[in-house]
Amino acid sequence: MSNTLRLNSSSNKLETIEFYFNDKKLNGYKGEPIAASLLANGIKTIRTCEITGENRGIFCGIGHCYECRAEVDGIPNVRTCLTPARQGAKVFSQASGIKGDMEDES
């Protein structure tokens, strides 16, 4: 695996999966949270703050702070620190937007 921040080889026996972050193909280990796969790929910015526009990433790492939210397989604002990726999962920094959906409906 090309991941640069993996710490040791003990996990090498784990199964590798592919997923997409903002349309970019990445590798991760099956069963690990998306935030861990992203960090292993050197990705620290998971989203931008809807209020300040600043970059945000992992903060508490165990589901309390909601900073590592992303859209995962069509569900917006999923906590990536708690959620393992499925093979082929599509993860986006920002929700594709309920507004667009609403307008399609009309």
Add this chain to the structure above:
Amino acid sequence: MSYKVVVAGGGLIGASTAYYLTKSGAEVTLIESKDIASGTSGACDRAIMLQSKKPGPTLDLAIESIALYKELEAELETELEYRKSGGMIIIETPEEMAAMEHMVERQQKAGIDVKLITGKEAQERQPGLSKDLIGSTWWEEDAEVNPLKVSFAMANAAKSRGAKIKLGTPVKRLLTENNRVIGVETPTEKIYADAVVVAMGVWTPKLFEPFGVDVPIIPRQGHILVSERMPSFLHTGILSAAYIANKLKRNHQSEDPDPFGVGLAIGQTHSGSLLIGGSRQFTGYNTETNPEVIRKIGEAAVRAFPLLAKARIIRAFTGLRPYTPDGMPILGPVEGMDGVYIAAGHEGDGVALAPISGKIMAHMVCGENSGMDINTFSLSRF
């Protein structure tokens, strides 16, 4: 020497009363047990929906109040998020349709131009609405405002006009002398005044109990769900016909087949969160949220807007609406007790009626003519 007035209660009505009193030149002390907007006014939605209001004194008041709101942002130099958004009452069943047809006919006779529109027209006006709706009403004069901002802005404006504001200070009792209220007592002091205005919402009756005065205000609990921020998509205030039906129920002593009184009332804040109400339930002074009620309100929301199934509710709260048996507020003096006035009992109309209520009270207390017949709202009607 200027006229000294104590206003008890720092919600929308108390803050508004304090503000208009300072405008009338009174020397005002606002006393609040916790904080501005810490009770009902901090736990309500933002709708000023008048289209379904029965023609008569309350509607007349509300129309006056809206006229005040239009000037208030400029007057208070604060953004209040006031907006003429128009409003819809969505209709899901033929029974509701019949009731709404009746309502629209009545309103039109009274000169209120509410229309019935088809489900399809409703969807065009508000994308995202369910295709299952059989129709809706529409009135362009309905509006919305941020009640927290109004409360704080009124209190701050009163303060900058010289009002004293004592937060964290409960009013323990009214001080009287020969059937005349001469002030209030707090845990630390006695505050004497020429007049006392009690604007304590659902907590008003407790202050009058010791004098044998029955103020028929009963807390009616309402839930509101708050969604995560979403892009602005709600262009108008929306109620469901079921919401109106539950609001009109005056049955605080009888058994109800829908004990939670659930109906939909939905609006979007400037931040993007949806405020999704609501319920109407007599639960005493209990303000705990109930998962079953939350679920039922959620169901109503998803029925109206199927795509909200993908939205998150990030919190919920309840507010205690000050219900009165005839659905009208109490504004005026108290028979047999001089020097004290009540401004309370607005139930769900506090947001709409806050400015006019404050103005009326200020005029009344300072002996000015408000040009309105307000005897209709006096306590003695009960």
Add this chain to the structure above:
Amino acid sequence: MKVDVAIIGAGPAGLTAAVEIARNGLSAAVIDEYYRPGGRLLGQYYEDPYAPADQRTWDGKKEADQLEEKARSLGVHIFMNVTVWAVSGKWRVDMAGGDLPAITSNVLLLATGSVEKALPVPGWTLPGVISVGAAQTFTNLHHVAVGKKVMMAGIDPLSLSVMIELKNAGVHVAGMALPPMSSVTGKNKTPLQTVERLQDVAGLAPNLLVRKLGKFALKRFPKLTASGLRFNLLKVNNVPIHLRKAIVKIEGEKNVEAVTLQSVSVDGKPAGKTESVEVDTVCLSNGLYPLIDLAQTAGCRLVDMPELGGTVPLHGPDMTTKVSGLFVAGNITGIEGAKVAMAQGRLAAASILQSLGKQAAITVDEAMTEVTNAREKAPLRFLPDIEEGRIKMNKIWEAESAHG
């Protein structure tokens, strides 16, 4: 689904309780938001020289796996990646994220653990700034380096031990500094107070610090205090510990690029110059506080108790509460280590079994003694006055019980 006991939180307390309950013939369900059972155990990896020879290495992940396996083999239902959003009635547990919308139970055990206290500093929202707990989890559980060069802020037992763990895993730690000294957000964080606290902790439970800080720490800390902290810098595992420098700013455009350190006097006043240290990651440590939301919605009275780490549900020494059918265990009752949480889990189970009229393998009294023993032998103490806090809570509990 209906079970005898619903347990919220699959950490050391919740899992241990589940095992004990299932072992004595009752059904149990454990629910947790995380993707695998273990809670804070999952990030723990350290050596405890005072433990029995075969237990010197504490591999939290291994402990978690064993507990999970035991629980599953006893038929405990474990729901992971499931969020509990409401508890009501006696009892209905509303869940989101899983297949079941809710479970019902006769008894509810809250083992919801704790949350890290934030340590705000300008720039702390930048990607690359993480909590010390996140650093521990990513290092020891996910085996992903949190950065290439890390500065840690907040010098306390947890951050020191995580620093060692980061070093052992091969992460470059550039140093440790004091948290910001702001009057509004930096209470009790002066160099003097920091050293005093470490000294307290070292004196009470020296094991870890003796090993990790070296003999230097125990011998010198009292002198450091006495001499007004003339020694400004310690080195532990070759990592500089800046006892007289506070982090005042985290810099960077899109990610962390550097931190600004400010020299401070022993009582925390800015003194001397600032310097910028290039790092790509900052780890903030400010302790933990109990997560009590569900206890409050379940009708439990809350008590402010700084000695226990914050606000905790009113509870008895046997893990019962004043709400019938509601029990608590683990960090929700006060911040302590995993071994205490496990003992509390077993105690809660014994109390639950007793309340349901079931014979248990361990009596409530025995289980209470085990909690005391675990506390005494704790290798790492998070709060210096924890015992005082426990005594205070018991007194409030007794007073309340006396009133009926």
Add this chain to the structure above:
Amino acid sequence: MDDMIICRCEGVYLSDILKAIEEGASSVPGIKKRVRAGMGYCQGRVCQPVIRDMLESKTGGEKMPPQQRAQTPVRPVLLDDMIRR
């Protein structure tokens, strides 16, 4: 100290909170209603202890300043999940 964000969810700055305290806020809900701190996703789980400390050091009472009451739902929950039966 430089200004900084205290409530990460809602982007509320230290100066906003100090202003709210100045205006009379003496509790966590009082701050929240004035400047939105604690109104976001984490529901104050990150900022509430900080704000409480700030209130305590500013108002300096014997009792800890009131915190917000936890209410159901205690966590953000998808409406889809919420209305399942």
